[in-house]
Amino acid sequence: MSAPAGPSMISLEQLTKSYPGQVEAAVQSLDLEVPEGEIVVLVGPSGCGKTTTMKMINRIIEPTSGVIRLQGEDVTHSPADQLRRRMGYVIQQIGLFPHLTIEDNVAVVPRLLKWSGDRTRARVDELLDLVGMDPSVYRSRYPKELSGGQRQRIGVARALAADPPVMLMDEPFGAVDPIAREKLQNEFLRLQEELRKTIVFVTHDIDEAIKMGDRIAVLREHSVVAQYDTPERILSDPADAFVAEFIGAGASLKRLGLARVRDYPYADWPVAAISDGPQAALAALDRSDETSLLLLDDQRRPLRWVQRQDLQAAGASLDRAGMAVRAMVEPTATLAGALDAMVSSRTGGVVVVDGRGGFLGTVDMGVIMKAAEDMRAAAQDSARSGGPLMRAASGT
Amino acid sequence: MTAGTLTADSGRPVDPVDPDDPLSRQTAKAGGGARPWFQLLGLPVVLALSLVACLVYVQTAPLDSIEARLLDPGGLLSATLRHLQLVGVSTVVVVALAVPLGILATRPAARRIVPFVVGLGNVAQGVPSLGVLVLFAVLYGIGFWPVIVALVLYAFLPILRNTIVGLQQVDPFVVESARGMGMSSGAVLRRIELPLAVPVILAGVRTAAVINVGTATIATLTNAGGLGDVIYQGITLNRTSAIVVGSVLAGVLALLIDYLGGLLEQALRPQGL
Ligand SMILES: Nc1ncnc2c1ncn2[C@@H]1O[C@H](COP(=O)(O)OP(=O)(O)OP(=O)(O)O)[C@@H](O)[C@H]1O
Ligand SMILES: [Mg+2]
Secondary structure, three states, X not given: OOOOOOOEEEEEEEEEEOOOOOOOOOEEEEEEEEEOOOXXXXXXXXXXXXXXXXHHHOOOOOOOEEEEEEOOEEOOOOOHHHHHOOEEEEEOOOOOOOOOOHHHHHXXXXXXXXXXXXXXXXXXHHHHXXXXXXXXXXXXXXXXXXXXXXXXXXXXXXXXXXXXXXXXXXXXXXXXXXXXXXXXXXXXXXXXXXXXXXXXXXEOOHHHHHHHOOEEEEEEHHHEEEEEEOHHHHHHOOOOHHHHHHHOOOHHHHHHOOOEHXXXXXXXXXXXXXXXXXXXXXXXXXXXXXXEEEEEOOOOOEEEEEEHHHHHHOOOOOOOOOEEOOOEEOOOOEHHHHHHHHHHHOOOEEEEEOOOOOEEEEEEHHHHHXXXXXXXXXXXXXXXXXXXXXXXXXXX | XXXXXXXXXXXXXXXXXXXXXXXXXXXXXXXXXXXXXXXXXXXXXXXXXXXXXHHHHHXXXXXXHHHHHHOOHHHHHHHHHHHHHHHHHHHHHHHHHHHHHHHHHHOHHHHHHHHHHHHHXXXXXXXOHHHHHHXXXXXXXXXXXXXXXXXXXXXXXXXXXXXXXXXXXXXXXXXXXXXXXXXXXXXXXXXXXXXXXXXXXXXXXXXXXXXXXHHHHHHHHXXXXXXXXXXXXXXXXXXXXXXXXXXXXXXXXXXXXXXHHHHHHHHHOOXXX
């Protein structure tokens, strides 16, 4: 993720907005490069100018001064309507047209661009499929006949309609409940894997920023960039007290949410196959420093945790000894997920299994502590060596 | 006017059944599908019966010679048509003036003049219609057009106000997302704002037309005809029968216009609202 930034899709240069009748500028001399194909999240406290900044990109709000470039081209004064047809636009309130069917809502920009009827119709169906809504069911419904989450999906589909290279999204998942939001976020990230749009995403929720962003711009008052960096580096190495405070407590925990189990060496817990018998198991336990051992079945699937006294008391049989394994994760799980499984099963470790349930290794507190340390060190290193995305000069 | 409440439960077709709303399901079931035509026909039947009653009275009651002249069926018919003409022409003129003004007043550049414009409309309506009419009669002489001017002034406010309110109540985020998708401001007005404002604007037109039916009775004062002739002569000549028949005809006309306006509102209301 901290790969060098690609060519800029959007460049903001000394962008400033002063609302009439206000002494201080809402956005003050902002410089920002948005690399092609990435999600850049603007995050910051309420009223810091995130929305104003985003709306200047498609000139819903006209900047007072400064330059906006789209793929290098100065679009600060180009015709706004044409410019906007090249940018998808999703707002928290969605703003679906209540008197138009879902099909007509999604078809607005294709029709503005004078696509043929057949092409538009095919595109609408494709998009409804893409956002997981059956076209035959929803095509001719009206917005009021949809749930909040469904409307939000249509909002996204509508913005994607003419396949614009850029998407502007202002708190797009802000109006739905946390469960639906989580789902929409995951769906959107999956979509983005394929679509590779350049996205400017506004939120005031740092957790959403960390989850959605390839890069995060933490803004303070007047849209001054406090730090512009990858989520990892913002978490590991906040530029100043403002950023640190904005991340809030639990930066390490949040970082664990970015790391995958498969990327770290597993812990070295003793294992034994149940068919080898108690003596072999006891021997394996003796060879290690641990106090318990993991029993596997014939297909090497985890069965139970057993301790020394279980093995000694059980006599000849291992069939019932020990405690069933409850915490299991797959290698794609995050370390935060592993920790959660560990805590909620009240055991000292989680078992990592492959797709068929076969034993791969275990993750325990030691692994997680070490991973957290490594991540902090790595992020600090890369911050010190400086990437293409230096921290914004502080004190601007 | 009770006209509003009358159409409120007679002119509205059954809403599509909302499965989540037990009330709507109940009413739909109670109506058993018979509700639309039953409700739609209710008012016209009552109005037709009133007309027939008038006609029968005029034909059969012992009338003196003055009454016979005032209540001549041919004369009544032409007075009614004349009345309808006054209302129709004035309503068309006032719509043609007040709706564009309302649209202009809600454009961003002109938003600040809204209170001023509405204030003018208020003044126009606050002035007694009779006074306006007399003023215009003095200025421009008697006849058809002074009455139209008076009626237009009088009906201006409801339509202007409803146009402004109708456009203002359109969700600003709907407008913003339309602009954000690259629709020109003209296209947003035509395809988003006006369709969404139609129900409110039409309600204003309907109110204005109904008000005009009543107000148009003063046309008789400038010799412009209409049902006012029948009523005012009934008053001056002390013939209650003429007053009653003239008033009933005007009332029927008002209710009929309100009813038709209701149907029009239903027909033009965009789906999905
Ligand atoms: N139309 C406007 N006229 C005047 N001032 C405005 C206008 N819109 C925003 N502002 C001011 O500009 C500043 C930045 O507002 P903006 O909406 O960009 O903040 P934001 O970061 O999006 O906040 P939030 O997280 O609450 O949405 C605020 O102080 C706000 O009061
Ligand atoms: Mg905002």
